[in-house]
Amino acid sequence: MRKGLIMMINKKRIFLFFCAIDCILNVNTLSAQTSVQVKNTLDFSRNEVVAVPVSALKSFLNKNKESDLRIKDSSNKYLPIQWIDYDGDGKGDELLFLATIDAKKTNIYTIVSDAKIRLPETEVTTxxxxxxxxxxxxxxxxxxxxxxxxxxxxxxxxxxxxxxxxxxxxxxxxxxxxxxxxxxxxxxxxxxxxxxxxxxxxxxxxxxxxxxxxxxxxxxxxxxxxxxxxxxxxxxxxxxxxxxxxxxxxxxxxxxxxxxxxxxxxxxxxxxxxxxxxxxxxxxxxxxxxxxxxxxxxxxxxxxxxxxxxxxxxxxxxxxxxxxxxxxxxxxxxxxxxxxxxxxxxxxxxxxxxxxxxxxxxxxxxxxxxxxxxxxxxxxxxxxxxxxxxxxxxxxxxxxx
Structure with a gap:
């Protein structure tokens, strides 16, 4: 009986082990992220549109949908974004977001994949x-x-x-x-x-x-x-x-x-x-x-x-x-x-x-x-x-x- 109990415990551990691995994989898939570093070399602050070519996002988009992409700043505030499709094939060629960067500073922005996060609306537009x-x-x-x-x-x-x-x-x-x-x-x-x-x-x-x-x-x-x-x-x-x-x-x-x-x-x-x-x-x-x-x-x-x-x-x-x-x-x-x-x-x-x-x-x-x-x-x-x-x-x- 003791031997059977040990086997049951080991099976349970194995089961929990694989469950844990599966959970980690799922979490990584859902919250896969990368970062964009933006540096201002000038001696005055800048509020500008940053353009990221889709080629620079290839590894991220291989695992996530373009429509699920979101960007947040260091204070965890999500930013308005815009995709530009230059060739009209229905796929984004360039990702835009607005960066506000102090003089001689570098900001880090985080890219996440989460369709549940609503894209922020803007009061002004082009x-x-x-x-x-x-x-x-x-x-x-x-x-x-x-x-x-x-x-x-x-x-x-x-x-x-x-x-x-x-x-x-x-x-x-x-x-x-x-x-x-x-x-x-x-x-x-x-x-x-x-x-x-x-x-x-x-x-x-x-x-x-x-x-x-x-x-x-x-x-x-x-x-x-x-x-x-x-x-x-x-x-x-x-x-x-x-x-x-x-x-x-x-x-x-x-x-x-x-x-x-x-x-x-x-x-x-x-x-x-x-x-x-x-x-x-x-x-x-x-x-x-x-x-x-x-x-x-x-x-x-x-x-x-x-x-x-x-x-x-x-x-x-x-x-x-x-x-x-x-x-x-x-x-x-x-x-x-x-x-x-x-x-x-x-x-x-x-x-x-x-x-x-x-x-x-x-x-x-x-x-x-x-x-x-x-x-x-x-x-x-x-x-x-x-x-x-x-x-x-x-x-x-x-x-x-």
């Missing part, structure tokens, strides 16, 4: 879309700024003399003073009142900005013989992403200039940023002398500052009863020269940043409006531009462990 209700503008925004460009129907109408249509590849800016979305609201108002968003009657902002044939804030051209060769309106658009952290879309342009340039422009805008990121890819039939980025100087009544050494360019002007700061930030290594070109011809005065010819040109263009509360004076705007140039030169260092 957004973009084609707008067929007003010809075919393409418009985008975040909690700070809004922009638009003009499409093929608008071009056709402009050439036909239809009032209110625009023939331009310049970039329009909408002056908003709310962190809430305004695109859909303003275009809905436009349907009954074409002047709806040209008047600041609701405390949200308005569009007083004249683009015309100028470069607006960030349009492209080719500078030759003291003249700017530019494209017409975009011919097609594709929305890639819009969500709480980033909106991304692409525009294509018909061949333009004497050099037969075909251009695809990918534009993205992150939450909390005053700057859209422009990535223009070019194919040219003939050698191109340069690609030039511009900001309209309107009637030459504002102030322009050119900084080839650091790669940021400032325009400060008064529009109606408040000031607006516009700017371009680009890697100084690609710059050939810059000029504030003034002309008596309407819409031909532009701050021009002439860059070396290359297949792909990346730059940032944006603005801040005094009435938004983001800036009070020109120095405030210049500080934002200076920080943006440092951010471009010193991106956050991201390591998945």
């Amino acid at each position: 957004y973009s879309r084609l707008v067929p209700e007003r010809a075919d503008d393409y418009t985008w925004e975040n909690d700070k700024v809004a922009f638009r460009v003009y499409g093929p129907k608008g071009q056709k109408e402009a050439l036909a003399g239809v009032k209110g249509s625009t023939l331009s590849s310049g970039v329009d800016i909408w002056l908003k003073r709310t962190d809430q979305p305004i695109i859909n609201k303003w275009y809905k108002g436009y349907l009954t009142d074409p002047m709806f968003y040209h008047k600041d009657t609701r405390g949200e902002g308005y569009d007083p900005y004249q683009v015309g044939d100028s470069r607006g804030t960030g349009g492209i051209g080719i500078w030759k013989d003291d003249k700017l060769q530019v494209s017409q309106n975009f011919i097609s658009s594709k929305t890639i992403a819009e969500g709480p952290l980033r909106t991304v879309f692409e525009l294509t342009y018909a061949p333009w200039s004497e050099f037969g340039v075909k251009e695809t422009k990918r534009i993205s805008l992150d939450i909390g940023s005053n700057f859209s990121k422009f990535e223009s890819t070019f194919e040219a039939e003939k050698p191109v002398p340069n690609y030039t980025i511009g900001i309209t100087l309107h009637k030459n009544e504002g102030e322009a500052k050119l900084n080839d050494k650091t790669g940021y360019y400032l325009h400060w002007e008064k529009i109606d009863d408040a000031f607006v700061g516009e700017g371009i930030v680009v890697n100084p290594a690609v710059i050939e020269k810059s000029i504030a070109f003034k002309s008596e011809i309407p819409d031909q005065s532009n701050l021009l940043v002439v860059t070396k010819p290359q297949q792909k040109l990346t730059y940032y263009a944006g603005f801040a409006w005094q009435k938004s509360g983001q800036i009070q004076n020109q120095k405030d705007w210049e500080n934002i531009l200076q920080k943006q140039s440092q951010i471009i030169e010193n991106p956050l260092l991201v390591k998945v462990k």
Whole structure:
């Protein structure tokens, strides 16, 4: 009997042993985690969208579903995330989350797999879309700024003399003073009142900005013989992403200039940023002398500052009863020269940043409006531009462990 009891005890131990192993395996499967280390090398704090390529998450996603992924900070607070699917295959190519990092600090974020944890909602967002209700503008925004460009129907109408249509590849800016979305609201108002968003009657902002044939804030051209060769309106658009952290879309342009340039422009805008990121890819039939980025100087009544050494360019002007700061930030290594070109011809005065010819040109263009509360004076705007140039030169260092 004693022998039988010993055997029963041993069997029970074996059973408990394997149960324990099974429980450990199940726990590891459910709570498998990894970490993302984000380092800020600059001497000021940063609040930026971090992008993690899916290739860096391969070992994690081999064991867990993409839809179950969650990220928390060191205080165990779960953060909003966004997946970007660039190729449209239904799978995420890049994972985004928002990181707030003090000067010269490194933060550790933990990735967990738990479908039961609800993704945190955000009060603000990014957004973009084609707008067929007003010809075919393409418009985008975040909690700070809004922009638009003009499409093929608008071009056709402009050439036909239809009032209110625009023939331009310049970039329009909408002056908003709310962190809430305004695109859909303003275009809905436009349907009954074409002047709806040209008047600041609701405390949200308005569009007083004249683009015309100028470069607006960030349009492209080719500078030759003291003249700017530019494209017409975009011919097609594709929305890639819009969500709480980033909106991304692409525009294509018909061949333009004497050099037969075909251009695809990918534009993205992150939450909390005053700057859209422009990535223009070019194919040219003939050698191109340069690609030039511009900001309209309107009637030459504002102030322009050119900084080839650091790669940021400032325009400060008064529009109606408040000031607006516009700017371009680009890697100084690609710059050939810059000029504030003034002309008596309407819409031909532009701050021009002439860059070396290359297949792909990346730059940032944006603005801040005094009435938004983001800036009070020109120095405030210049500080934002200076920080943006440092951010471009010193991106956050991201390591998945």
